[in-house]
Amino acid sequence: MNRQWLYARQPQGKIGPDTFQWTETAIPAPSDGEVLVRTRMLSLDPANRAWMMGKTYRDALEPGQVMSGFAIGEVVESKSGGLKAGDIVEGDWGWQDYAALPERRLTRRTTQAPLEHLVGPLSITGLTAYFGLLEVGQPKPGDTVLVSAAAGAVGTMVGQIAKLAGCRVVGTAGGQDKCDWLVRELGFDAAVDYKAGGVRRALAAVCPGGVDVYFDNTGGPVLDAALSLMNQRGRIVGCGNVSQYDVEKPAPGPMAVPGLVVTKRLRMEGFIVMDFFDQREPAEARLAQWVADGRIKAVVDIVDGLDKAPQALIGLFEGNNRGKRAVRVS
Incomplete structure (x- = not known):
């Protein structure tokens, strides 16, 4: 059957x-x-x-x-x-x-x-992280990259790829245990428990130089906080809105977006991984090599x-x- x-x-x-x-x-x-x-x-x-x-x-x-x-x-x-x-x-x-x-x-x-x-790591999940960060976010060595839902499928990959790109990486996750694990096991430079409250203040403390690339998996309050910390000409990668999926009534979007995008000259771009499937083969080969070499933990x-x-x-x-x-x- x-x-x-x-x-x-x-x-x-x-x-x-x-x-x-x-x-x-x-x-x-x-x-x-x-x-x-x-x-x-x-x-x-x-x-x-x-x-x-x-x-x-x-x-x-x-x-x-x-x-x-x-x-x-x-x-x-x-x-x-x-x-x-x-x-x-x-x-x-x-x-x-x-x-x-x-x-x-x-x-x-x-x-x-x-x-x-x-x-996972060698398919849609890994490719989403790879193309979203490298093609849409376009990080440069020395940039601060902030990743929401950093302990999830895409987030764990984004953070590790950003470290390979020479960036300082900060994540948000639910619970201090997950935050500690991101730093200890996956090499994040810092992580903030969004469930503890005061996420804007906590992110400002661990991102004293602001944020250059924000990889958004969640929307909601973390997106609000990230927008306030973006550096001029920062890049916001719109990958998901998971904080608004499994709820009775989605929250309204951040009211400050238009003004901040203009004054900080931000680029906010959404994407679907299939947009980049013409580049899939070399990307998969690169991800597979990183996993085989131990530079990325699957x-x-x-x-x-x-x-x-x-x-x-x-x-x-x-x-x-x-x-x-x-x-x-x-």
Whole structure:
């Protein structure tokens, strides 16, 4: 049987177990030009929640459909000329054991690495950090780079890449334990617990020279504080708005943005990782070399079992993970 999690209903406020529905169906058979893929690893991301809120860079989720999600899988049957049984592929086929998909919707992975690295540091997560920081943020040696949600999947990668770029790196995270871990294990120069209150004052104390690049994963109060600390011609990388996803009523945006952008000559730019996929191959090779050399620590938080996917995503928004959270399905 093909086990699946369906998106059952739009949450009012935080997601809960009733957001999803478990079902079992027959394993699909691939048609001509398709392959049957068995899910090995399932990526859990803040974007999973954003898709429930309405149209973004993709259509909104509709109740009754298989819960969407990025995955790594193995081809078990092929009716396509470009893929064969045993190939490792990635794509968006959702929370299920098997999917029959056309070849064009899949990317064959050739990098020799553990699957947990292919679902995180060496794939969408790592590429988001890489392109967002280096292409959009354009850090220079000696810059101060501030990263919100720094203990999360993208944040852990951004901070480490910024250190390799010769920058001073400051992060925000929820809880002093996470902040201490960022400094001790990942080489951040400082970290601030945003849950402790007074985030603006705390960031000002650890960024006495201001902020040159702010990598924003959260929006909300940390974005407000970061804007006030930006140096002239600073760069703000808009990657996510996770503080406003799993809430009943999103907060209004910072009122000071237009004035600060003008007076400080700031550049505030959002991006989607697919914008840079024409540069994907060399970027992946560089990330893989950094991980192999130990210059980047691949931090992956694995939950075992497809049946645990809803609770694992709920836990992601409760801050239970460090680094990339993924589900090992098979």
